Each structure stands twice: as C-alpha cells, then as structure tokens.
Amino acid sequence: MRFSFIAFLFVVMGAMLVSATGRNEADAASGSNEVEAALVLKPDLKNGLRVFAVCAACHSPEGWGVSDGSIPVIAGQLRTVIIKQLADIRAGNRNVPEMFPFAMPKALGGVQSLADVAAYISRLPMPAENHTGPGTNLDYGKSLYRTHCLRCHGKNGEGNDEKFYPRIQGQHYAYLFRQFTHIRDGQRRNANPEMVAQIKDLSPGGMAAVLDYVSRLKPARDRVAPRGWKNPDFKKN
Ligand code: HEC
C-alpha cells in the first residue's frame, strides 16, 4: 500500500465536509461554461499531479482502476472527455456519489486545476491488461460494433477528441457494462441522445456481445505501459 489508510480516511473526512458545504446553484449552472473555459487553458502538469494524488486513492497511482469494474481505467482517456465528464459530475449531470465530493471545486480546485488534472491523466499510459468479457460471441459483437458504434467511437475504440466521444478501448468489461446500461436507461443525464437512440434496440445478448468485443479492443502499442509499470511520480509516497 503506497497510501496509508490514515491518510485516506483524512481525505474522505475532508471531502465529506466539503460536500456538505460545496454544493450550490452556481456550481450546477456552470457545467458547459467550465468545459469551454478549461479546454483553452495551458495545462500545468505539476499541479495536475498534485490534484491527481487524491484521485489515485481510488483510481490507483497508475489510473488503471480496479479490474472488477467498480472503478474505471482513466489513464489515457482523451483530455476533452475527462474535462467534460468532470464538469458534468460537478454540475450534477452525472451521478457518481462516491466521487462527487472529490470532484467539487473546493476539493479539486477551479477550472485551471480541472484542465491540469485532465492533461496529467490523459498522458498516463494504459494498462497492458484489462478485465474482458467471457469471449463467447465475439463475431456477433464485432458486427454490432461496426453497425452501431464505430462511427462515433472509432475503429479500435479510440474515441474522438474533438467531439467528446470517449476512448472505450482498454476499459474493464464490468464498467463498460454498467455505463452502457446507465446511458441506455437515461441514468447518465449527460449522455449523447444519438447514442441512446442507436443502442436502445439492442437485445441483452447483443449488448453483452458488443461490450465483450469492446473490452478486447487494444489501444495503440505506444499508449500501453510495459508490464509491471508503476507510476514513477508516486515513488516517494
Ligand atoms: C472515492 C473514490 C474516487 C475518488 C477519490 C475519485 N474517483 Fe473518479 N470515479 C470513481 C468511481 C467509482 C467512478 C465510476 C462511477 C460510475 O460507475 O459511474 C469514477 C469515475 C471517474 C471518471 C469517469 C470515467 C469515464 O470513463 O467516464 C473520471 C474522469 C474520474 N473518475 C476522474 C477522477 C478524478 C480526476 C479524480 C480526482 C480529482 C477522481 N476521479 C477521484 C471513484 C473515485
């Protein structure tokens, strides 16, 4: 354990205090303004690392999450997507109760810190292995991916920076499954309506097959960390 339990408790308690006081109307109104403002700022990676130390307590210092999918891989996610998701969470457009207090301005910082931490995370290499589905129906999954997903998420799930379409390659299967269900059922209020329309008719079997296929899409080799890689920025902790 590179993070002591006491330090973690301290962070949690601090954030609980923040969540009690940090929520207000102005935060809720500022989501899309914040995205626009953060996108044009020049990132300070040193401050990004400072902010990321808190995120690492859950997402791990490598940003690889937990393979059971309870916590997603965020390493290597597109900068624009990280900014949008964090701004959406801050504005109350996407519910992540366990993370909410840590994302609020009083804990994470303002627009500059948002830009900084997003730049830092987007530069982290991705895991060589992520949790994949059962692999039982991959041909069907592939054909569904081509007809239903490719035009937005790209041939290998690499996403689209300019359009805020997330990178979905290299992600844990159970997380993909949960988010996909949330988006389909309207629980992620920031979801793209076109995606919702595109996926709502998939059968349960089709959904499992396409997400299994997605969980096996690999990032480009130069984005993947060597096996056993540890984030050197965390050595001293
Ligand atoms: C208490 C644990 C916890 C902490 C601390 C935390 N997160 Fe998270 N984060 C989560 C969980 C759990 C999810 C997935 C929620 C879900 O399933 O919708 C998540 C989701 C995300 C996502 C969305 C990923 C996606 O694919 O859409 C981003 C981006 C993110 N976190 C960034 C951060 C950043 C940046 C920080 C630090 C400022 C941070 N997180 C701190 C638990 C945490």
Ligand code: HEC
């Ligand atoms: C019209 C474009 C579009 C299509 C088609 C589309 N998506 Fe998406 N997808 C998006 C956007 C935009 C988001 C981010 C939504 C948001 O901001 O919350 C997203 C989010 C996701 C997420 C959550 C990612 C994360 O990190 O939380 C998954 C998983 C996903 N899409 C899978 C799929 C699959 C599988 C298909 C095909 C069956 C598909 N999408 C089709 C645009 C699309």
